[in-house]
Amino acid sequence: MTTATTAAPFLTETTLELLGQIEDGPGGFGGVTGGPDWAQEVRRLARERNATILAHNYQLPEIQDVADHVGDSLALSRIAADAPESTIVFCGVHFMAETAKILSPEKTVLIPDQRAGCSLADSISADELREWKDEHPGAVVVSYVNTTAEVKALTDICCTSSNAVDVVASIEPDRDILFLPDQFLGAHVKRVTGRKNLHIWAGECHVHAGINGDELAAQARSHPDADLFVHPECGCATSALYLAGEGAVPEDRVKILSTGGMLDAARSTGARQVLVATEVGMLHQLRRAAPDIDFQAVNDRASCKYMKMITPAALLRSLVENADEVHVDAETAAKARQSVQRMISIGNPGGGE
Numbered sequence: 001m002t003t004a005t006t007a008a009p010f011l012t013e014t015t016l017e018l019l020g021q022i023e024d025g026p027g028g029f030g031g032v033t034g035g036p037d038w039a040q041e042v043r044r045l046a047r048e049r050n051a052t053i054l055a056h057n058y059q060l061p062e063i064q065d066v067a068d069h070v071g072d073s074l075a076l077s078r079i080a081a082d083a084p085e086s087t088i089v090f091c092g093v094h095f096m097a098e099t100a101k102i103l104s105p106e107k108t109v110l111i112p113d114q115r116a117g118c119s120l121a122d123s124i125s126a127d128e129l130r131e132w133k134d135e136h137p138g139a140v141v142v143s144y145v146n147t148t149a150e151v152k153a154l155t156d157i158c159c160t161s162s163n164a165v166d167v168v169a170s171i172e173p174d175r176d177i178l179f180l181p182d183q184f185l186g187a188h189v190k191r192v193t194g195r196k197n198l199h200i201w202a203g204e205c206h207v208h209a210g211i212n213g214d215e216l217a218a219q220a221r222s223h224p225d226a227d228l229f230v231h232p233e234c235g236c237a238t239s240a241l242y243l244a245g246e247g248a249v250p251e252d253r254v255k256i257l258s259t260g261g262m263l264d265a266a267r268s269t270g271a272r273q274v275l276v277a278t279e280v281g282m283l284h285q286l287r288r289a290a291p292d293i294d295f296q297a298v299n300d301r302a303s304c305k306y307m308k309m310i311t312p313a314a315l316l317r318s319l320v321e322n323a324d325e326v327h328v329d330a331e332t333a334a335k336a337r338q339s340v341q342r343m344i345s346i347g348n349p350g351g352g353e
């Protein structure tokens, strides 16, 4: 790995012009269009910074297109850990950048706008978890990866939606389990495992509201030949995962897939139309992978406002200012890393590219 480059990068006239257009508003940094000049400057600045740019599937199309790697949070965190570059620019929400920092503590991890939070991760704080643990002494804490570093540090085993069932099944049957923060994923795991001593935190992602059961069933009825892809790696789709299991839509048409699996299925499906139950950003990768298939969002309002805070302006500012840097203190990071590594040792955490 080469040394981190923190010196101010060279600013061309184009950089200065684009910087002059940036406006800071309540929805984040705006004012810059993600056109070819911008993309060229972003690539140049990333090289000067010795940085690799990672973009989550739910990012804006222009951010996905300029990135070195696109994927889901866990896959990207692993790419961050293996990357030869000294700086990681994580275009996603804050807990994802924190997870990258936890897995690569020696690197500089930047998020283009640290205000990009996550309503699901914010639905439980470290203090709330401490209180919950006190009410259930001896319980095993299983946390979905959409949690803050502090919550991961208080967790025994992390899970993704791909391996939540395996993680829960690996715990002795007579131990109580505290499952957090997503109530839909928790309900799904409880139903599949039949486990009575699984306590579920009542958290949820605000994008859930856009993917409800009636809408899912109505869309499946009105598109009888379409496949239904559910990408469960972000909380916004866990309600669809739950509803599919409840029989709200015909089982043979529902495919619960990680990002890699979804892109493979897009290339191999015989269906000419696919309904996609997840955040709308995923459509960009799918349409690129299989341009002949008609991909439709189950709900085109299912857009995460936090993901969309990573704008062209924010990414440019991040590379120029070396900001916003993500810090996780060493003790928290070490404990959080254990809970993530326990998950990886139990089974396939999913999230492969």
Ligand code: SF4
Pocket (backbone or CB within 6 Å): 093, 117, 118, 119, 120, 121, 146, 205, 206, 207, 234, 235, 236, 279, 304, 305, 306, 307
């Ligand atoms: S879609 Fe939901 S779970 Fe995913 S980052 Fe946004 S708020 Fe969080």
